[in-house]
Amino acid sequence: MAEIKTLAATTRARVGKGAARSTRREGRIPAVIYGGGDPAEAIELDFRETNKLIYAGHFLTTQFDIEVAGAVQRVIPRDYQLDPVKDLPLHVDFLRLKPGSTLKVEVPVHLVNQETCPGVKKGGSVNVVRHSIEMRVPADSIPEAVTADLGALDINDSIHLSTLALPAGCKATQPERDFTIVTIAPPAVVPEDPAAAAAAAAAAPKGKGGKAAPAAAAPAAKKK
Known part of the structure; x- marks a missing residue:
């Protein structure tokens, strides 16, 4: 079973694009918790911690216990958005995990x-x-x-x-x-079998001094 990590969050009073931009200017990341039969809850996260978790890997398969206003909820990230130029996190969606669900x-x-x-x-x-x-x-x-x-x-x-x-x-x-x-x-190049190479050399015709005979030269072209 994967390790369950903890993540602190605060309630986000305002929603919408303007409120999200304001949250980011304050060094926070807007997020939402949804699912499990309960109403969606707007929250905000610490920018540095969230950015570190995303780039550590396996973020979308990591479970978190998020504490908001004294209540702890078990969640898993379902999606996150990054700035298309700076690759910095802009928003995170969390899914509530209820016992017995899949x-x-x-x-x-x-x-x-x-x-x-x-x-x-x-x-x-x-x-x-x-x-x-x-x-x-x-x-x-x-x-x-x-x-x-x-x-x-x-x-x-x-x-x-x-x-x-x-x-x-x-x-x-x-x-x-x-x-x-x-x-x-299989390997891209099959290594030569030493035994087969030795057998081929032994079977080659021998010239003077026991050396392999040179290959026959091609016949010279006739002069017209």
């Missing part, structure tokens, strides 16, 4: 045992087809990742969605498609 998230795929993979040892390369899987998961038990074990894969072997062990209570949104997750691609 939600759709992109869960990252983590590769393990790459260093012991037989195909990699033979010169093959790991080709990751899907870095994440869209899944429906319990709201109170969102997995950090799905593990793909490369320990037994040879060249041209692959792992598909149907062969992955998904966390308890989690289901892929499109299980019927059985996506390829990762494959072991």
Whole structure:
């Protein structure tokens, strides 16, 4: 289960574009909490903390306990907007998480045992087809990742969605498609077999001194 982080917020008294611009000028980020059968609640967040959380990665799959006016709500970010020029956060949408509910998230795929993979040892390369899987998961038990074990894969072997062990209570949104997750691609250049090279050299016709005979020259063109 992913770590649940805490996030402080204050109630936003005014809404609308003008109020949002005013909030940003004060070093705050406008946000909203919605869903779970309760009315939407306008809040504002600390700019530095929010910016750091977004760029730390996995923001949209991280659960937060947001404290507003003494009340704590369990939420997960559903969307955020960035300034198109400066890439700074402008707004965040949070979804309330109620016990027993489920939600759709992109869960990252983590590769393990790459260093012991037989195909990699033979010169093959790991080709990751899907870095994440869209899944429906319990709201109170969102997995950090799905593990793909490369320990037994040879060249041209692959792992598909149907062969992955998904966390308890989690289901892929499109299980019927059985996506390829990762494959072991063959090396671009196959190394020469020393034994085959030696056999070919031994079979070549010999010239004087035991050296391989030079290739026959092409016949000279007749003068007209």
